[in-house]
Amino acid sequence: MKPAALFINNHPYSHFARGGKYILPTSEIDIHLVTRNRRYGGVSGFADHPLDHVSLCGIDDEDDWRAVCEWTLRNHPITRVIAVHERAVLLAAEMRSKFGLPGMQYETAVRFRDKVRMKEAVRAANAATVPGFSALDSGDDLANVDWSTGRKVIKSRLGLAAKDLYMVDTLEQARRVVAGLDLSGSHYEIEEFVKGWIYHCDSVVQGGRIRFSSVGKYLADPASYRPGGIFGTVLLTDGELVKRITELNERVLAGLGIEDGTTHLELFHTADDELVFCEVAGRPPGGIIPPVIEQQYGFDIVETQIRIDAGIDFSLGSVPESRHGGASGFIAFYPGAEEPKGIAAELFPGLGIVEHIEHKDAGNGQGGVRHSTDFRDSYVVNAPDTETLMRRIADIEDEYRR
Known part of the structure; x- marks a missing residue:
C-alpha cells in the first residue's frame, strides 16, 4: 500500500498541471486533498487528474479548514503533510506538531511567517542588517516610534502578497491608519521604510x-x-x-x-x-x-x-x-x-x-x-x-x- 499524505491547498487545482505537466506524485503517495472552494482554490481541472480523497472548505473559515484537516488525520493512516501556499504552510506545520509527523514544525514555521518573530531571529543570529521594527499592538505604541528618521511601514505580521501594507510619514498619518485596523491579537508591526x-x-x-x-x-x-x-x-x-x-x-x-x-x-x-x-x-x-x-x-x-x-x-x-x-x-x-x-x-x-x-x-x-x-x-x-x-x-x- 502506498504511503498517505494530507495536502493542505489554497491554489486552484489546475495550478499543479501547468502546461500539461501534472506535478502531484499520485503514483508514489496517496493524496488526501483539503482545499479552498470557489475562487481562491477549488478543484478546477480535477476531471483530468482525479483524486480519491477531497474535502472543500470555505475560503476564509480557518476553523473549518483546521477541523477538516484534524478529522482527516485522525481517520486515515497519514504520515506526511504537504503545503506550498503561504496561507497553508503555518496550518500544515501546526498539524505536524500536533500529530507528531515529520517536516517543518510549528515553531519553525512561525519564524518564517510572523514578521516580528522572523526579524528578531535574524537580528539575534547577526545574519543580516534588519530595519528598525516593533510590534504594533495598540495605538499607544506609535508614540514610542522615532518619527525623526522618516517614513515608516505598517504591515500585517502574517500578511502575504504585499497586502495589508501602509506607508506613513508622520505620527498623525499613522494614527489615522491604525484607527481603521484591528490591533488586537498581535497582528501588526511597524518598521522603518527602506529605499532600495x-x-x-x-x-x-x-x-x-x-x-x-x-x-x-x-x-x-x-x-x-x-x-x-x-x-x-x-x-x-x-x-x-x-x-x-x-x-x-x-x-x-x-x-x-x-x-x-x-x-x-x-x-x-x-x-x-x-x-x-x-x-x-x-x-x-x-x-x-x-x-x-x-x-x-x-x-x-x-x-x-x-x-x-x-x-x-x-x-x-x-x-x-x-x-x-x-x-x-x-x-x-x-x-x-x-x-x-x-x-x-x-x-x-x-x-x-x-x-x-x-x-x-x-x-x-x-x-x-x-x-x-x-x-x-x-x-x-x-x-x-x-x-x-x-x-x-x-x-x-x-x-x-x-
Whole structure:
C-alpha cells in the first residue's frame, strides 16, 4: 500500500498541471486533498487528474479548514503533510506538531511567517542588517516610534502578497491608519521604510544544507501593484552582488533553523550598497518565479517542495549550473480597465517568449487588483544575456500595450 499524505491547498487545482505537466506524485503517495472552494482554490481541472480523497472548505473559515484537516488525520493512516501556499504552510506545520509527523514544525514555521518573530531571529543570529521594527499592538505604541528618521511601514505580521501594507510619514498619518485596523491579537508591526531595489533569493534546503539558490531582481516593487501596472523579475547568475546575497541568505536560513524545504527571501539593495533584510518565507516562491527557475535551471521548485513534504526523492535538474548560458525572467501585466489585446503567438519566438500564462479571472471584479501576484497575462522570457533579456522585456511591454 502506498504511503498517505494530507495536502493542505489554497491554489486552484489546475495550478499543479501547468502546461500539461501534472506535478502531484499520485503514483508514489496517496493524496488526501483539503482545499479552498470557489475562487481562491477549488478543484478546477480535477476531471483530468482525479483524486480519491477531497474535502472543500470555505475560503476564509480557518476553523473549518483546521477541523477538516484534524478529522482527516485522525481517520486515515497519514504520515506526511504537504503545503506550498503561504496561507497553508503555518496550518500544515501546526498539524505536524500536533500529530507528531515529520517536516517543518510549528515553531519553525512561525519564524518564517510572523514578521516580528522572523526579524528578531535574524537580528539575534547577526545574519543580516534588519530595519528598525516593533510590534504594533495598540495605538499607544506609535508614540514610542522615532518619527525623526522618516517614513515608516505598517504591515500585517502574517500578511502575504504585499497586502495589508501602509506607508506613513508622520505620527498623525499613522494614527489615522491604525484607527481603521484591528490591533488586537498581535497582528501588526511597524518598521522603518527602506529605499532600495528589491531582490529575491529562492532556495532548496535538505538536511539543513542549501542544495540550490537562485537570485533575482524585481522589475518593480511588489507593493506597487495597481490596475494596468506591470511586475516581473530577472534572474542573475553571477557577480559579486549575487555572491553577497546568497551568503546573506545562507546566514538567515541558518538563523531561522530550517532543515528541509524551499524558501523565498526578499531584501533591499540600497544606494549605499547595503543589503537590508526584508522578509523570508518557508515555501516556494509565488507568482511566475517557479516557471522562470524551471526555464533557467530545469526543475520545478514547487514540485520539489511537494516531494520534500511527502518524504520522497527529488531531482534538481542541472543544478547548480544553469542549463543554458542565457538569462531568464518574466514580465506580468495586472488587469486594467480595458480587455487586453495580448500578444499574438507567432510573435513569441522573436520576443524570446517561452511561455504565456493567462488568468482571465484576475482582478477583484471591480477594476481593482487584489494582491502582488494577481496577474492577467504573464510571459516567461529567455535571452542570450541579461542586456538582451531586458530589451526583450521592454519590447514585450510595448507590444502588449500596442
